[in-house]
Amino acid sequence: MHPDVEVLRATIRVPTVAERDPDLTDPAPFDQLHALLAEHFPLLHERLERVDLGEAAPRALLWRWAGTSSDRPVVLMAHQDVVPVTPDDPWTHPAFAADVVETPEGPAIWGRGTLDDKGQLVAICTAVERLLADGLTPAQDVWLSFGADEEVSGPSAPAAVDELRRRGVEPWFVLDEGGAVAGQAFPGVGAPVAVVGATEKGTTTLSLTVTGRGGHSSTPAPKGPTARLGRALWRLDQKQFPINVPGPTVDLLRRLAGHLPLPLRALLTGATRTPPGVLGRALVAAGPETAAMVRTTMVATTLSGAPAHNVIAARARAEVNLRIMPGESVASALDHVRDAVGDQQVAVDVVEANEPSPLSPTTEPEALGAFALLERTIADVFPDAIVTPYVMMAGTDSRFFCDICPRVYRFAPLRMSKEQRASIHSFDEHVHVAAWLEGVDWYVALLRSL
Template sequence: MTAPVLPAADDVAVRLSALVRVPTVSSRVPEEVAGARFDELVALLETLYPHVHRVLERELVSRAPDVADGRSVQFRWRGTGGEEGERHPLVLMAHYDVVAVPGLPVPVDDVEAHAPGWSHPPFAGVVRDGAVWGRGTLDDKGALVVALEAVEALVAAGWTPPRDVYLSFGHNEETAGDGARTAVARLAERGIRPWLVLDEGGAVVQGAMPGVAAPTAVVGIAEKGILDLELSTRDDGGHASTPAANGATVRLARAITRIDDHPFPPRLSEPVRALLATLADHADGPMRRVFANAGRLAPVVARAFTRLGVEPNALVRTTVAVTQLEGSPGANVLAQTARANANVRILPGETVATVVARLTRVIDDPTITLRVVSGEDPSPVSPAAGPQWELVRTALAASYPDAVLTPYVQLGASDSRRYCAISDHVYRFSPFDLTTAQRASIHGVDEHVTVAALGRGVAFTAALLEAVPAPTAAAAPRP
């Protein structure tokens, strides 16, 4: 083989821009999903990455052959490791669906349309000021692109991995996650247990932890559970000119206020303890001692985190966000039913059942019904040590040599949680350096990734692939 030549970051940016211009917006409302756009993006990948499609085997994954909301795409790159390499592959994940942009219709017809607050049209894929701007640049088409760019370069150079590699790209991570669930089921049927799974998640950040000046590469070794909980109560209704005391909306508002007034107690979970232990050697001043003794000072440290900002607070407690409210259908009509949706992110060590039980106690109102709309417990915790973890460290050294590798608990849910059923080493890391503003732009306004970060992301992924160890067990030769 020849030495792989990684693409110029500017060229990577152009290809990411092309994908952003295909508005693959997810929705739980079937009429809002433009299936043709999803098919268009899958076809565009074949144009942009011909070597990948020439050598890797592609499989379109969905629950049924006639689904109209796109397909998850899974590529298999056959390695040289025989049966053992087939059974224990490396899996690189991403998803190509994106969330809607407030102010734009769904589905999106005009990719040049502007949206309130955005510096550039969200689906125009503008490359300007050293960045690619648009919905999906960070969540998660950017990660998809750097994975494909690295594989394209390695395939073009004639390189073959020592164990199988899968590229698993979901089409509905932002909604149901059925694509990833089906992909995992198919691998399980084939007796495959991935050696390592890497999906979106943490990033290279600076200033995220007090007293730590060095850039830190935070890699999720677990993710919080997720629960959508409906709170509802009923009443007789009637005309708004003759309201009764303590009506449905009042009781619902009181329940919400009680939840807000009684947050879950802060606690240092295993991943956060590992985070602080890792950063102790890199902290300055008194924080070095605090981090080093976090186990002994756990209650104090956990309480301190709740006062450091929304991200540190979310690291140490189960959070509840009331995201939707519904009452009367008319301005002069008393509500017969009042509803709210509480989106809960569950800290490792707690479960859907324990969360519902606590909220029931906090609300303390038998007229309020709590219904689990959907819920999943926190993921298992993957080890922050061993050959898989060291492989991530090796790739980081080639792309962000000054960054400190550290574990943490991922706050948001990802498709990777589906893979915990078949792999003990599931990590969550997007190989980009991100500012606080960029992290806030995910699902928000002015989402963008820098061109330089795209280049470093390709370098990270290529280094990861090139350093993948061969299977240790004796592998049967291929026929």
């Protein structure tokens, strides 16, 4: 096996799970990960400036690679932490074993974090180490920002932003996880689609709570807390958010149009002229992935009720996770949910709120064109892919960098099938060895092109 791949496997074996309460996070796996990185990337640790973020983010990693010029610095991001693995997840191969498995596409590394997000972190480090060995000095400063609590919206990224702001660093562009070289990404399109997030939805969680008398399960009263909560969730499912087709989605459709079968090609070729409602309904009909591109989404993710099977719940509660489209807001989403529920006995409260990110430019003069640089680099390494901006549906640490940079993009240079994308935050997450090595080549090409 390629030695660089063995480094990735070693990091996958380290269960760097972050908790929402930082006092509950086990620091030992993060210390082990840092030791692995120091062992396998000695030039990076020797020649880059390590910036200590102190108690604000003790496990975060922030490095500065000094370039020929400090003008137009670039920030490359990834995160060290992974989501936990539950005992009921039916992994085909153990989640933290980093087994190498033969597949029809060649060998693949199985394990939590291969796609989200140690695959990207180790690819960046491998590219930097390779270029340092070649004697490269980048044309401008390159910052590496690797948070330790992205999955729990922790303090690592805000602390890194505060430090860059304190130093007066105004990045030319920031690149984090997000899109990928996605196979089977759009119905009727055979070529992979390299989607680069030019914005991301706002990740917000609301709670729906109903309280009542409770009591013994042998004497239930009508419209109790669980029934009322169930009705509220059903009403939300019946009253989805209205269709909203932002600019990046129109651009995506225009770029894909020539690769579609004739019926859809006619509709999407004139995407800028086709009424948004028509486009939106077509995408909603095409499936959940495309439907999420054209509306704010919401889904109940946690439920709680009585403590025993023979007890009527005195308090029933659900948490509803929303991904809010650009052009909308937490306030407007809250109004929609309360209106859809239509029941004053269901308390709707905000648990966590994040507004959608600003839209980063995708058409600029060459001197400023960070998106054009990403596009060219993708075309060089993935010549079979269609490159397009899109609205990222998930949330990333990069949203915090929008405060200091107008060009924040989200792209992981990894080929991912539909099955692989579905495995993120689920079971059987894996990356193909050849795809990961391509990802390393992409970062090398990007850094050489600065």
